[in-house]
Amino acid sequence: MANYFTDNTDLLFHFNRLKLEEVVEIAEHGYTEAKEYDFAPVDYQDALDNYRKVLEIVGDITANSVAPQAAAVDEEGSHFVDGKVQYAKGIQEALGLLTQAELMGFTLPRRYGGLNIPTTLYTMAIEMVSRAEASLMNLFGLQDIAETINKYGTEEQRQEFLPQFASGAATGAMALTEPDAGSDLQAVNMLAYQDADGQWRLKGVKRFITNGNAEIVLVLARSEPGTKDGRGLSLFACYGKDNIVIRRIENKLGIHGSPTCEMQFNDTPAQLIGKRKFGLIKYVMDMMNGARLGVAGQALGISQAAYEEALRYAKAREQFGKSIYKIPVITNMLMDMRVTLESDRSLLYAACHWVDLRNKLEEKADLLKAEGKDSTAENAKLKEATRVAALLTPMAKYVLSENSNRITYDALQIHGGTGYMKEFNAERLTRDARITNIYEGTSQLQIVAATGGVINDIFADDFTAREQKETSGSLARLADELKEMRVLFLDALKYVTDKTDKHFQSIAAKELVEIYSYLYTGWLLMDEAEEDSRKVFIARRYIIGAAAKTRRNWDTIKKDLFADLLHAEDILI
Numbered sequence: 001m002a003n004y005f006t007d008n009t010d011l012l013f014h015f016n017r018l019k020l021e022e023v024v025e026i027a028e029h030g031y032t033e034a035k036e037y038d039f040a041p042v043d044y045q046d047a048l049d050n051y052r053k054v055l056e057i058v059g060d061i062t063a064n065s066v067a068p069q070a071a072a073v074d075e076e077g078s079h080f081v082d083g084k085v086q087y088a089k090g091i092q093e094a095l096g097l098l099t100q101a102e103l104m105g106f107t108l109p110r111r112y113g114g115l116n117i118p119t120t121l122y123t124m125a126i127e128m129v130s131r132a133e134a135s136l137m138n139l140f141g142l143q144d145i146a147e148t149i150n151k152y153g154t155e156e157q158r159q160e161f162l163p164q165f166a167s168g169a170a171t172g173a174m175a176l177t178e179p180d181a182g183s184d185l186q187a188v189n190m191l192a193y194q195d196a197d198g199q200w201r202l203k204g205v206k207r208f209i210t211n212g213n214a215e216i217v218l219v220l221a222r223s224e225p226g227t228k229d230g231r232g233l234s235l236f237a238c239y240g241k242d243n244i245v246i247r248r249i250e251n252k253l254g255i256h257g258s259p260t261c262e263m264q265f266n267d268t269p270a271q272l273i274g275k276r277k278f279g280l281i282k283y284v285m286d287m288m289n290g291a292r293l294g295v296a297g298q299a300l301g302i303s304q305a306a307y308e309e310a311l312r313y314a315k316a317r318e319q320f321g322k323s324i325y326k327i328p329v330i331t332n333m334l335m336d337m338r339v340t341l342e343s344d345r346s347l348l349y350a351a352c353h354w355v356d357l358r359n360k361l362e363e364k365a366d367l368l369k370a371e372g373k374d375s376t377a378e379n380a381k382l383k384e385a386t387r388v389a390a391l392l393t394p395m396a397k398y399v400l401s402e403n404s405n406r407i408t409y410d411a412l413q414i415h416g417g418t419g420y421m422k423e424f425n426a427e428r429l430t431r432d433a434r435i436t437n438i439y440e441g442t443s444q445l446q447i448v449a450a451t452g453g454v455i456n457d458i459f460a461d462d463f464t465a466r467e468q469k470e471t472s473g474s475l476a477r478l479a480d481e482l483k484e485m486r487v488l489f490l491d492a493l494k495y496v497t498d499k500t501d502k503h504f505q506s507i508a509a510k511e512l513v514e515i516y517s518y519l520y521t522g523w524l525l526m527d528e529a530e531e532d533s534r535k536v537f538i539a540r541r542y543i544i545g546a547a548a549k550t551r552r553n554w555d556t557i558k559k560d561l562f563a564d565l566l567h568a569e570d571i572l573i
């Protein structure tokens with residue numbers, strides 16, 4: 001029987017080389033949870049065995065129950081009847097199955113009914129769900145909302161909301177965007193006020209909200225009258241359904257199974273989450289980072305599905321008396337797709353590793369502080385993990401979502417005219433991929449978020465150490481390519497920073513972030529190539545290709561391609 005976990009050799013490769021000992025030790029409170037819950041792991045190996053079993057269940061459900069419904073879900077879409085939103089039949093059934101398998105509280109603590117599983121494994125589950133049916137991920141992937149309440153809510157709020165999420169009784173929505181506040185969330189205008197009884201209430205409109213029909217909604221709103229920026233915004237939780245009017249659902253290009261709602265709040269009662277004024281600057285930023293990894297996982301799942309469709313079709317389709325798979329141009333396209341897919345997976349799970357480490361070190365440092373114990377060592381490690389996670393999260397979201405668009409585009413191309421037809425999955429996957437570089441922050445915003453880490457060259461020591469390591473054979477040549485790429489990066493970086501021209505810097509940031517992603521991913525693939533001889537092929541194609549792209553980006557910066565920005569008015573007629 002098909003299984004999206006056990007049949008995916010590359011996903012298994014990453015699962016088998018997880019190094020989450022420190023993360024799991026903290027998550028399991030030194031494995032003391034096992035004394036309270038008989039299903040909690042007793043050691044790291046036991047935890048990995050548990051994770052494997054859970055991912056096998058996800059792999060089974062997604063391959064055998066979700067994927068076969070994907071085309072029907074896309075065709076049917078969500079319904080909006082008498083002011084109520086209804087999911088497509090396949091979505092409703094899939095949610096039922098995921099709930100039955102107790103998978104709706106993946107990362108939540110056990111005391112609220114969750115599985116207490118790290119983000120890395122949750123992202124692997126997201127990848128599989130998205131491979132089967134991208135829009136289902138939008139509902140399965142909303143577990144970040146529960147995580148935000150877990151992290152910043154009071155114990156009372158945790159007890160009130162979290163079991164509802166974990167049991168599948170409630171789904172969530174994250175309501176940030178408004179007609180005049182999209183990328184610029186500081187412009188959020190929704191009013192939050194306290195009535196005569198001190199009850200918080202929300203008034204205003206949110207648009208483009210995934211699953212806005214949810215039972216529990218987290219809302220960003222302006223709680224500080226007279227303010228104009230992000231410091232006047234707070235985060236609230238409220239019950240949806242009868243408390244919020246859904247004005248419409250969007251008629252959109254892809255992810256048809258996930259309803260995108262316009263919501264009207266008419267003095268909706270709400271609870272403040274955490275502290276006033278920290279809504280955007282801390283809680284939403286934190287929540288979006290988790291959500292960005294989720295979207296990167298969604299992009300990867302779509303890429304995996306598209307690659308497989310293309311490979312299968314290329315092998316079956318004959319032209320000029322042979323399978324098109326044997327035509328070198330097509331073989332080459334498929335190889336590019338495969339290498340992109342595998343390098344994307346390496347970058348994503350490296351990012352997840354650092355996010356898990358950051359989250360768990362933060363938990364440990366807070367716990368030690370609360371117990372009046374010394375947390376100096378944890379704080380130092382936490383600082384490093386925070387810095388790395390803050391760069392790798394937007395980088396992964398940017399790279400994987402853009403690549404998903406490329407892979408689905410090529411998958412459709414390999415299908416020829418058939419790819420343009422609805423009977424084949426390539427068409428749906430191409431449409432579904434298109435959202436991944438727009439929501440949870442567009443690609444342009446991911447570059448803005450990644451720029452600081454790149455300009456500060458935060459992997460400088462790491463790259464230097466790797467460059468000094470002995471390599472032999474074909475890997476030595478690849479190491480030389482990476483060293484050369486770094487010289488070009490440093491040269492371009494100096495050129496950009498020396499210019500002290502803010503406009504130029506903001507445009508050149510894309511070129512710099514890309515080169516940095518090539519360097520980081522290239523070294524990840526070198527590690528993998530040392531462990532597995534097949535990965536030498538992946539590293540080779542990736543690094544030689546990345547070296548060429550690095551030279552192009554360097555040239556773009558050094559030859560002042562963007563100097564004509566001064567003449568934009570003359571060009572843009």
Ligand SMILES: Cc1cc2nc3c(=O)[nH]c(=O)nc-3n(C[C@H](O)[C@H](O)[C@H](O)COP(=O)(O)OP(=O)(O)OC[C@H]3O[C@@H](n4cnc5c(N)ncnc54)[C@H](O)[C@@H]3O)c2cc1C
Pocket residue numbers: 173174175176177181182183184207208209210211252260435438439440441442443444445448
């Ligand atoms: C299907 C779907 C589901 C969604 N789900 C949710 C949800 O659940 N919750 C929620 O709150 N929101 C949701 N959104 C909203 C989504 O997050 C926003 O659409 C997105 O962040 C972009 O905002 P915008 O559409 O207003 O575009 P704008 O911000 O108007 O951007 C337009 C263009 O300008 C560029 N741009 C803007 N500012 C900058 C800058 N400083 N530097 C460089 N370029 C810039 C953008 O990259 C983009 O290309 C969803 C959107 C869609 C389409």
